[in-house]
Amino acid sequence: xxxxxxxxxxxxxxxxxxxxxxxxxxxxxxxxxxxxxxxxxxxxxxxxxxxxxxxxxxxxxxxxxxxxxxxxxxxxxxxxxxxxxxxxxxxxxxxxxxxxxxxxxxxxxxxxxxxxxxxxxxxxxxxxxxxxxxxxxxxxxxxxxxxxxxxxxxxxxxxxxxxxxxxxxxxxxxxxxxxxxxxxxxxxxxxxxxxxxxxxxxxxxxxxxxxxxxxxxxxxxxxxxxxxxxxxxxxxxxxxxxxxxxxxxxxxxxxxxxxxxxxxxxxxxxxxxxxxxxxxxxxxxxxxxxxxxxxxxxxxxxxxxxxxxxxxxxxxxxxxxxxxxxxxxxxxxxxxxxxxxxxxxxxxxxxxxxxxxxxxxxxxxxxxxxxxxxxxxxxxxxxxxxxxxxxxxxxxxxxxxxxxxxxxxxxxxxxxxxxxxxxxxxxxxxxxxxxxxxxxxxxxxxxxxxxxxxxxxxxxxxxxxxxxxxxxxxx
Numbered sequence: 001x002x003x004x005x006x007x008x009x010x011x012x013x014x015x016x017x018x019x020x021x022x023x024x025x026x027x028x029x030x031x032x033x034x035x036x037x038x039x040x041x042x043x044x045x046x047x048x049x050x051x052x053x054x055x056x057x058x059x060x061x062x063x064x065x066x067x068x069x070x071x072x073x074x075x076x077x078x079x080x081x082x083x084x085x086x087x088x089x090x091x092x093x094x095x096x097x098x099x100x101x102x103x104x105x106x107x108x109x110x111x112x113x114x115x116x117x118x119x120x121x122x123x124x125x126x127x128x129x130x131x132x133x134x135x136x137x138x139x140x141x142x143x144x145x146x147x148x149x150x151x152x153x154x155x156x157x158x159x160x161x162x163x164x165x166x167x168x169x170x171x172x173x174x175x176x177x178x179x180x181x182x183x184x185x186x187x188x189x190x191x192x193x194x195x196x197x198x199x200x201x202x203x204x205x206x207x208x209x210x211x212x213x214x215x216x217x218x219x220x221x222x223x224x225x226x227x228x229x230x231x232x233x234x235x236x237x238x239x240x241x242x243x244x245x246x247x248x249x250x251x252x253x254x255x256x257x258x259x260x261x262x263x264x265x266x267x268x269x270x271x272x273x274x275x276x277x278x279x280x281x282x283x284x285x286x287x288x289x290x291x292x293x294x295x296x297x298x299x300x301x302x303x304x305x306x307x308x309x310x311x312x313x314x315x316x317x318x319x320x321x322x323x324x325x326x327x328x329x330x331x332x333x334x335x336x337x338x339x340x341x342x343x344x345x346x347x348x349x350x351x352x353x354x355x356x357x358x359x360x361x362x363x364x365x366x367x368x369x370x371x372x373x374x375x376x377x378x379x380x381x382x383x384x385x386x387x388x389x390x391x392x393x394x395x396x397x398x399x400x401x402x403x404x405x406x407x408x409x410x411x412x413x414x415x416x417x418x419x420x421x422x423x424x425x426x427x428x429x430x431x432x433x434x435x436x437x438x439x440x441x442x443x444x445x446x447x448x449x450x451x452x453x454x455x456x457x458x459x460x461x462x463x464x465x466x467x468x469x470x471x472x473x474x475x
Contacts (some may be wrong), residue, residue, distance in 0.1 A: 023043075023044065023045060024044070024045045024047075025044050025045065025046055025047065025112070025124060025126045026047070026126070027047045027049065027126055027127065027128055028126070028127050028128065028129070028132070029125065029126070030123050030124070030125040030132050030133075030261075030262055031123065031124055031125070032059065032121060032122075032123045032209060033121065033122055033123070033124065034119070034120075034121045034122075035066065035114065035117025035118050035119055035120055035121075035122070036118075036119045038114070038117060040117070041078070041080075041113050041114055041115055041117065042113070042114045042117055043077070043078050043111055043112065043113045043114075044111065044112045044113075044124065045109065045110075045111060046070070046072075046106055046109050046110040046111060046112055046126055047106075047109055047126065048106055048107055048108050048109040049106055049107075049109075049128040050105060050107055050128075051103075051104075051105060051128055051129075052072075052103070052104065052105065052106040052110075052126065052127070052128055053101055053102070053103045053125075053126070053127045053128075053129070053130060053131040053132070054068075054070050054092055054101065054102045054103075054112060054124070054125075054126055054131075055092075055099070055100065055101035055102075055124070055125045055126075055127070055131040055132050055133035055134070055262075056068050056092055056094070056099070056100050056101070056122060056123065056124050056125075056133065057098060057099050057100075057122060057123045057125075057133040057205070057207040057208065057209055057210075057262065058094070058098035058099075058120060058122050058205040058207060058210065059120070059121040059122055059123060059205070059207065059209035059210050059213065060120055060121055060204075060205070060210055060213070061203040061204055061205065061210075062118060062119065062120040063118075064116055064118055065094065065116070065120075066114050066115060066116045066117045066118065066120060066122065067081065067091060067094075067114070067115045067116060068091065068092040068094075068100060068112060068113070068114055068115075068124075069081060069083065069084060069089065069090070069091050069092070069112070069113045069114075069115060070089075070090050070091075070092055070102055070110060070111070070112045070113075071083070071088055071089045071090070071110050071111050071112075072088050072104065072105065072106040072107075072108070072109075072110040073087070073088035073089070073110070074108050074109055074110065074111070076088070076089060076111065077111050078111065078113055079111060079112075079113050080113060080115065081115055090102055090104075092112075095135070097135050097205060097206035097207065097264070098205025098206060098207045098210065099133045099134065099135055099205075099206075099207055099264075100133075101131035101133060101134070103131065112124065121209070122209075123207075123209050123262065125262065132260075132262050132263075133207065133208070133262045133263065134262075134263045134264075135206065135263075135264055135265075135266065136155070136259065136263050136264065136265045136266070137265075137266065138155035138257070138265050138266075139155060139257075139265055139266055139268050139466055140152055140153060140154060140155065140191065140255050140256070140257040140265060140268050141153040141154075141155070141239065141268075142255075142268060142270045142464065142468065142470075143241070143281070143283060143292035143293060144281055144292065144293035144294050144365075144470075145247075145270055145271065145272045145273055145294075146272070146273055146277055146279070146280065146281060146294055147247075147249040147250075147272055147273045147274060147275050147276075147277045148245055148246065148247045148248070148249060148272065149243060149244065149245045149247060149272075149281060149305065149306070150193075150242075150243075150244055150247060150253070150270060150272065151241065151242070151243050151281050151283055151292055151293075151306075152191060152193075152241070152242050152244070152255060152270075153231070153233065153239040153240065153241050153242075153292075154189040154191070154239045154240040154241075154257045155189075155239070155257060155265060156236040156237030156238065156239050157183075157186065157187050157237050157238055157239070158182075158183040158186065158237055158238045159235070159236065159237040160180075160232060160235070160237070160238070162235075163348055164348070165336070165337060165347075165348060166337055167335070167336070167337030167338040168337070168338070170332070170336040170337040170338075170347065172328050172331070172332065172336075172347065172348060172351050173351070174325075175287060175320070175321040175322075175324035175325045175328065176286075176287050176317075176321050177286040177287045177289075178286055179286045179309075180232050180286065182229075182230035182232070182238055183230070183238060186224075186230060186238065186240070187259055187260070188223075188224065188259065188260050188261070189224065189240045189257050189258065189259055190208075190212065190221065190222065190223045190224075190257070190258040190261065191220070191221070191222040191223075191227075191240075191242050191244075191255065191256075191257055191258075192211040192212065192214065192219070192220065192221050192222075192255070192256050192257075192258060193220050193253045193254060193255035193256070194214065194216075194218055194219045194220065194253065194254060195218050195248070195251055195252065195253055195254075196252040196253060196254045196269060197252070198216075198218065198219075198254075200214060200216075201254060206256070206264055206267075207262075207264060208258045208259075208260075208261045208262045208263065208264050209261070209262070211256055211258060211264065212258065212261060218248075220244055220246075222242045222244060224240060226242065227240045227241060227242045228241045228242060228243050228283075228284065229241065231283075231284065231289070232289060233289050233290050233292060234289065234290055241283070241284075241292075243281065243283065243305070243306055245305055247272050248272065249272055249273065249274055249275040249277075250271070250272060250273070250274050250275070251271065251272050252269060252270075252271050252468070253269065253270055253271070253272070254267045254268070254269055255267060255268050255269070255270065266466070267466070268466040268467075268468070269466065269467045269468040270468040271370055271468050273294075273367075273368055274368060277294075277366070277368060278403070278404055278406070279294035279295060279296050279297070279366030279402075279406060280294065280295070280297065280298075280299050280300060280305075280306055280307055281293065281294050281295075281306040281307070282294075282295040282297070282306065282307040282308070282312070282363055283306060283307070283308055284308040284309060285308065285309050285312075285359075286309060287309075287317070287320070287321070287324075287355075287359075288320075288355070288359035288362075288363065290356060290359070290474075290475055291359050291360075291363050291475070293363075293365045293366075293473070294365065294366040294367070295307070295363045295364065295365065295366060295399075296364060296366050296388065296394070296395075296399065296402035296406050296408070297316075297399055297400075297402070298400075298403070315398070316362075316398045316399060317398075319362075319397065319398045320358065320359070320362045320398060323358060324351075324354070324355060324358060327351070327354055327358075327427075328351055330427065331347055331350060331351060331423070331424075331427065332347070334347065334424055334426070336348075341424040341425070342424075345421065345422045347424075349422045350419070350422045350423035350424070350427070352422075353418045353419040353421075353422040353423070354419050354422075354423065354429070356415060356418070356475040357411070357415050357416055357418070357419045357475060359475055360411040360412075360415055360473050360474075360475035361395075361396065361411065362396050362397075362398050362399075363396065363399075364388075364394075364395045364396050364399070364408050364409075364473075365408065365409040365411075365473040366406050366407065366408065366409070367383065367385060367407050367408070367409040367470065368385075368406075368407050369383075369385060369407065380459070380460070380465070380467075380469045380471075381445075381446065381456045381459050381460060381471055382456070382471075383409060383443070383469070383470060383471045383472065384409060384410040384439075384442070384443030384444070384446070384455075384456065384471060384472045385407045385408065385409055385410075386407070386408050386410060387405060387406075387407060387408075388402070388405065388406050388407070388408045389405050390402055390403060390404050390405050395408055409443070409470065409472060409473050410441065410442050410443040410472055410473065411441075411442055411443065411472060411473045411474075411475060412442065412443050412446060412447055412463050412471075412472035412473060412474045412475070413431065413432075413434065413438055413442040413443060413444045413445075413447075413448075413472075414446075414447040414448055414474075415473075415474055415475045416431040416432075416442060417431050417448075419431075434455070438455075439455040442472070443455075443456065443463075443471060443472025443473070444456055446459075446460050446462075446463060446471040446472050447460070447461060447462060447463060447472075447474075456471065
């Protein structure tokens with residue numbers, strides 16, 4: 001047991017350090033604090049700025065919630081709840097997610113007081129631009145799951161410059177694309193997910209500091225260092241991608257992406273496949289950038305846990321390259337860039353749409369039936385699934401027959417019609433008609449509005465939603 005004099009000395013040092021460290025807030029920085037180590041009530045000096053955002057975030061749940069009072073009148077050095085409503089005294093309102101912010105003017109600076117800080121750790125940030133804490137409207141993106149893995153992407157960023165070839169040197173990308181070079185300073189995204197049934201999700205604030213602090217056996221915190229790197233999966237922009245193992249079969253998870261440790265996206269859900277699911281994930285193919293899902297193919301050689309461009313056989317990739325090369329050669333017989341077959345699309349758009357469609361055909365998507373995970377009261381449409389027997393030939397001419405039966409998630413019909421719309425008529429590319437036989441080979445009616453003969457009802461407007469439902473393979 002420490003001598004009483006030493007205990008008192010340590011307490012005085014800790015108290016003095018806490019008061020000194022928390023007294024002055026620095027512009028465009030976040031400071032994490034603990035009410036137990038602060039004076040009662042703790043007060044912070046806000047730097048002067050013509051435009052200022054004061055943001056706060058709770059870092060854990062508690063019996064009582066602290067309240068934050070801000071004054072941009074420097075004569076009110078310790079604003080209280082009793083002062084709220086007076087000129088230049090405002091409460092920073094906390095939302096249900098545990099984040100609050102106030103934006104206005106503080107030309108002479110101001111003061112922030114915390115009422116009822118208690119034992120709850122919290123963060124405070126002051127910015128002369130947008131709030132440092134926020135709930136983002138962006139969403140992470142689900143690639144796919146297996147029984148114990150998930151492939152997830154951050155929200156998009158750094159939209160690439162469009163490829164705009166010009167006549168007379170109208171050159172289209174080769175069939176076998178090389179890996180693109182990512183942005184030099186990508187945003188700092190962290191991925192957090194946990195089983196949806198976790199009790200912590202019911203009470204935990206949806207803040208970056210609260211989610212990042214979770215380290216239970218079923219919590220996953222994955223930063224850029226744990227990612228599979230950057231990936232440009234479509235024209236929407238670059239994303240961080242994570243292939244994470246160690247999940248439980250047939251389990252519903254909730255996932256968030258956290259930007260710069262303080263800004264949190266809205267959540268998405270995903271469900272892992274059953275323990276009998278055998279298809280491995282295929283991803284990171286530069287020639288098929290949006291392919292990021294389970295494919296009926298033999299597992300990759302150890303130690304790889306999923307297929308990428310380095311593990312796929314040439315017997316699979318060479319036919320794809322040959323088909324795309326031949327298509328591109330035929331397309332370039334049109335005087336691309338000199339003459340226009342459309343005011344809306346070009347030969348480059350045609351090749352891009354065809355590549356996406358071809359990849360969705362060469363790499364069929366495995367799935368399985370599952371219960372509806374929709375967060376709404378209206379049941380979601382049934383996905384476009386068909387049984388593929390191991391005794392029958394593969395749906396892809398490039399893939400060998402799979403070793404067991406599986407459920408194939410059909411390509412979205414809109415992936416096909418996008419090619420029809422983008423390519424010149426002489427290419428002769430046609431898609432089946434929804435009114436007749438399209439539903440035998442495609443998922444119909446999930447993206448475009450429904451009409452006579454449409455399957456699926458056209459209820460979703462997309463190939464998948466934030467609740468983990470995936471209705472057709474968009475490629």
